[in-house]
Amino acid sequence: MEHHFAQRIRRVRPSAIRQLLQLGDDPSITSFGGGYPDPGLFPVAQLREVYDHVLREQGRTALQYTGTAGIPALRAQIAERMVRDGSTCGADDVLVLQGAQQGLDLVAKLLINPGDAIVTENPTFLGALVAFNPYEPDYAPVALDEDGMDMESLEQVLADTPRAKFIYAIPDFQNPTGVTLSTQRRHRLLELAHEHDLIVLEDTPYRELRFEGEQLPTLHSLDTEGRVIHLGSFSKTLAPGLRMGYAVAHRSILAKLELLKLAADTQSSTLNMTATARFLTEFDLDAHLEAVRPAYRAKRDAMVGAMAESFPAGVQFTRPEGGLFTWVTFPEGFDAAGFMAEQVLPKARVAYVPGETFFPTTSPATQASHYARFSYASVPHEQMVAGIRRLGDLLAAS
Ligand SMILES: Cc1ncc(COP(=O)(O)O)c(C=O)c1O
Known part of the structure; x- marks a missing residue:
């Protein structure tokens, strides 16, 4: 059948480590591989009330088609949250x-x-690469350190990439x-985007999960040119x-x-938009987040605490101030995927995501095998600590 497919579909294929990740689905494995939030923190009872109310009181409109941009009430509420986060924004500036x-x-x-070329952090979000690939881009990856995208590297990459089209960045808890x-780098990134006349795509799904430190301004709030x-x-x-x-x-x-959304799916679900809007008026999302943040902080503490205790000295990991992930750096030359398949899964009964899947290019200059992503979001405390200890013992013995 393949000869029927458009040329761009050549770039649409499962990631090489997919099979390895599927092994982590075995319930006897403690998996730090998934990117899901903790379902125990979903406001299920409140959402049940909201859906019940919406279907009882607004059922006929909530089940009808609506405009592509989304229901006005939700667009206005999102705009209000954006304004509180430092942006100039009205309901008409929001597309649900x-x-x-x-x-x-x-x-x-x-x-x-x-x-x-799409300029990305190196490594970056796999789902973004999956979304971008069918449009047949090249990638221009930019080195990262503990303060995010390195600005000297960005400057160099932009100088070397005449076909750069936009910068894709996940500024908060990448x-x-x-x-x-860092704030200073946020300003510099926008300066460089201005110099090269580039759009900036700012992706912020973890922004409101900051459990430590000061909230930093969004790129959107710092942008005076409409390029974010x-x-x-x-x-x-x-x-x-x-x-x-x-x-x-x-x-x-x-x-x-x-217009592109109209072609893709006409609109988002009217029912879900109406329920989300009602949740935002009836229940306080910020109060809900006040309960969610400490829960993730405790999970982060449990994971990095166990790593500090049980990983050998040559293995490093980030200590995020929010979000769901820590990034582990094994010694240079270490094969995180091979070690997981041959040792970690069968012996420690633990899974993580080998880092190479998150690098946009396969060039040895920008990709390496000695990294892994660990999520602390969903594994219960004791199981998490026990799993990290088993992995630590295996690393110490290897
Ligand atoms: C960086 C990043 N962007 C976007 C998404 C997609 O999130 P959504 O569920 O809003 O589509 C995710 C989900 O994990 C993510 O990590």
Whole structure:
């Protein structure tokens, strides 16, 4: 059948480590591999009340089609939250999406001609690469450190990449590394985007999960030129099954994204938008987050605490101030995927995501095998600590 497919589908294929990750689905394995939030933190009872009310009182409108950009009440509430977060934003500046993931797809569709380059953090979010690949881009990866994207590396990459089209950044508690872009670098990134006349795609699903330190300004709030497309999501603050995300951008960009969304799915679910809007008026999302943040902090503490106790000295890991992930650096030359298949899964009964899957290019200059992403979101405390200890023992013995 393959000869029927369009050329761009050559780039659409499962990641090489997918099979390895599936082994982590075995219930006898303690998996730190998944990227899911903790379902124990979903506000199920409140959402049940909300859906019940919406279907009882507004059932006929909540089950009807609506405009592509989303229901006005939710757009206004999102705009209000953006204003509280430092942006200038009205309801008309918001496009409701089926998760931030849809924004990644629509933005790539809007901006990328085959062979254009997307400038990304190195490593970056796998789901973004999966969304971008069908539009046949090249990638220009930028080195990261504990303060996020390295600005000297960005400067060099931009000088070397004439077909750069946009910069894709996850400034807060990046997936997969957990690092946060410093304020100074946020300003510098925008300066460089201005110098090279580039769009910036800011992806912020973890932003509201800061459990430590000061909140830093969004790139959108610092942008005076309308070049930042901001993606937000309720997946990590409410529940990912709602598929509720949004884009905020300059009206000329948003109008095109809206037409692309119309082609893709007409609109997001009216029922889910109405329920989310009602949740935001009836229940205090910020109060809900006040309970969610300490829970993730305790999980982060348990994981990095166990790593500090039981990993050998040559193994390093990030200590994120929010979000769901820590990034582990094994000694240079270590094969994290091979070690997981041959030792970790059968002996320690633990899974993680080998880092190579998150690197946008396979060039040895920008990809290496000695990294792994660990999520502390969903494994219960004792099981998490026991799993990290078993892995530590195996690393010490190897
Ligand atoms: C960096 C990043 N962007 C976007 C998404 C997609 O989130 P959503 O559920 O809003 O589509 C995720 C989900 O894990 C993510 O980690």
